Amino acid sequence: MLGHPDAPHARAARAVTPSALAPNYHPLPVVLATGEGSWVTDVHGRRYLDCLAGYSALNFGHRHPALVAAAKAQLGKITLTSRAFEHELLEPFARAVTELTGTEMLLPMNTGAEAVETAVKAARKWGYDVKGVPDEAATIVVTEGAFHGRTTTVVSMSEDPQMRDGFGPYTPGFRIVPYGDADAVAAAIDETTVAVLVEPVQGESGVIVPPADYLPRLRELCSATDVLLVLDEVQSGLGRTGTTLAQDLAGVRADLTTLGKALGGGILPVSAVVGRRDVLEVFSAGTHGSTFGGNSLACAVGLAVVDLLAPGDLQARAGALGVVLRERVEVLVARGLLAGARTVGLWAGLDVEPALGLSGYQTCQRLAARGILVKETHGTTIRLSPPLNIAEADLHLALDTLTDVLHEEAVEAGRAP
Numbered sequence: 292m293l294g295h296p297d298a299p300h301a302r303a304a305r306a307v308t309p310s311a312l313a314p315n316y317h318p319l320p321v322v323l324a325t326g327e328g329s330w331v332t333d334v335h336g337r338r339y340l341d342c343l344a345g346y347s348a349l350n351f352g353h354r355h356p357a358l359v360a361a362a363k364a365q366l367g368k369i370t371l372t373s374r375a376f377e378h379e380l381l382e383p384f385a386r387a388v389t390e391l392t393g394t395e396m397l398l399p400m401n402t403g404a405e406a407v408e409t410a411v412k413a414a415r416k417w418g419y420d421v422k423g424v425p426d427e428a429a430t431i432v433v434t435e436g437a438f439h440g441r442t443t444t445v446v447s448m449s450e451d452p453q454m455r456d457g458f459g460p461y462t463p464g465f466r467i468v469p470y471g472d473a474d475a476v477a478a479a480i481d482e483t484t485v486a487v488l489v490e491p492v493q494g495e496s497g498v499i500v501p502p503a504d505y506l507p508r509l510r511e512l513c514s515a516t517d518v519l520l521v522l523d524e525v526q527s528g529l530g531r532t533g534t535t536l537a538q539d540l541a542g543v544r545a546d547l548t549t550l551g552k553a554l555g556g557g558i559l560p561v562s563a564v565v566g567r568r569d570v571l572e573v574f575s576a577g578t579h580g581s582t583f584g585g586n587s588l589a590c591a592v593g594l595a596v597v598d599l600l601a602p603g604d605l606q607a608r609a610g611a612l613g614v615v616l617r618e619r620v621e622v623l624v625a626r627g628l629l630a631g632a633r634t635v636g637l638w639a640g641l642d643v644e645p646a647l648g649l650s651g652y653q654t655c656q657r658l659a660a661r662g663i664l665v666k667e668t669h670g671t672t673i674r675l676s677p678p679l680n681i682a683e684a685d686l687h688l689a690l691d692t693l694t695d696v697l698h699e700e701a702v703e704a705g706r707a708p
């Protein structure tokens with residue numbers, strides 16, 4: 292037994308015994324053992340404030356008591372029936388999520404990528420069956436810099452060589468246009484177009500917030516051209532932006548919305564497509580499915596997640612703390628420590644000033660050494676997405692530490708403001 296692969300003795304042993312783990316990630320050298328709320332503890336007993344929160348899968352923090360209780364209660368009853376049989380939580384789960392999101396119907400899946408795949412399939416089938424697009428001709432407009440997951444069809448929507456190269460042949464039928472540019476979407480739409488699929492805020496790209504009129508214009512455009520507006524809210528949805536969905540900020544309702552990450556409460560993968568009844572009704576029995584989608588345990592946790600969000604105070608809290616977050620990062624921009632900062636709700640993409648000579652990864656390493664966990668998105672950009680119920684003092688602690696790390700680097704680079 293090597294113990295944990297990143298424990299020091301295991302790392303030493305790896306010199307002789309190569310890792311059994313495929314190298315498709317480059318994690319920070321922190322080996323976590325326990326978590327509670329916004330805090331996690333590593334195998335050496337060191338505590339860290341988790342300001343990544345599982346890329347928003349942990350919007351309610353680690354092991355939220357209500358979510359753990361719901362999971363434990365369900366573990367004592369039944370965990371999986373498969374969709375070959377009914378179970379008592381599936382319809383209530385669908386009803387709860389559609390009520391929370393102001394939608395009509397839900398199709399349950401597991402991962403975010405599967406929810407996106409489901410939306411693509413729904414849009415194509417709607418295009419052929421309802422819109423009358425000729426067979427095999429359907430096109431979907433997507434955007435540069437998007438992140439929708441890792442399956443072969445989903446990476447076919449990407450222009451990012453890192454995500455895409457080496458994994459062809461690619462699924463045809465996607466037109467990639469610049470993000471935030473409604474005119475480019477308009478130009479890409481023709482009679483073969485069945486959907487426009489975008490993130491309301493691009494998460495993995497570094498929290499890119501589009502112009503205020505972007506989503507309203509896409510909504511108008513899609514309605515006018517008989518094209519489905521599909522919003523991928525796997526990361527932006529369920530409270531992160533200070534509203535239940537990011538699209539609420541723009542006063543827009545998509546035809547289909549993908550949900551994931553926080554829907555599983557950080558306990559298990561739960562995703563869904565929610566949206567228009569007449570669109571999701573293009574699926575008939577046997578045309579789409581998932582062994583685990585909508586399993587009893589997933590529904591129990593998902594229902595508890597909806598219970599946490601239904602009163603609206605967590606969203607309000609994310610909005611209020613988001614103001615604190617914005618004010619503090621604006622100071623860092625003014626001091627020349629950040630070259631740019633974008634925030635929406637309790638979510639920030641921060642571009643470290645390049646003259647400091649710190650990459651995003653190095654910034655995260657320095658923060659981790661001081662007990663704050665965040666993750667770079669790419670280049671010099673880091674993303675902050677702490678749990679929505681983080682204590683305000685803890686948010687200040689994270690920003691104080693970030694300020695110290697950047698300030699010390701500026702002093703070293705001879706650029707102390």
Ligand SMILES: *Cc1c(COP(=O)(O)O)cnc(C)c1O
Nearest residue numbers: 402403404438439440523525526
């Ligand atoms: C994370 C993410 C996905 C993919 O979710 P997985 O559960 O990792 O498959 C899809 N879309 C967006 C916007 C995401 O942030």
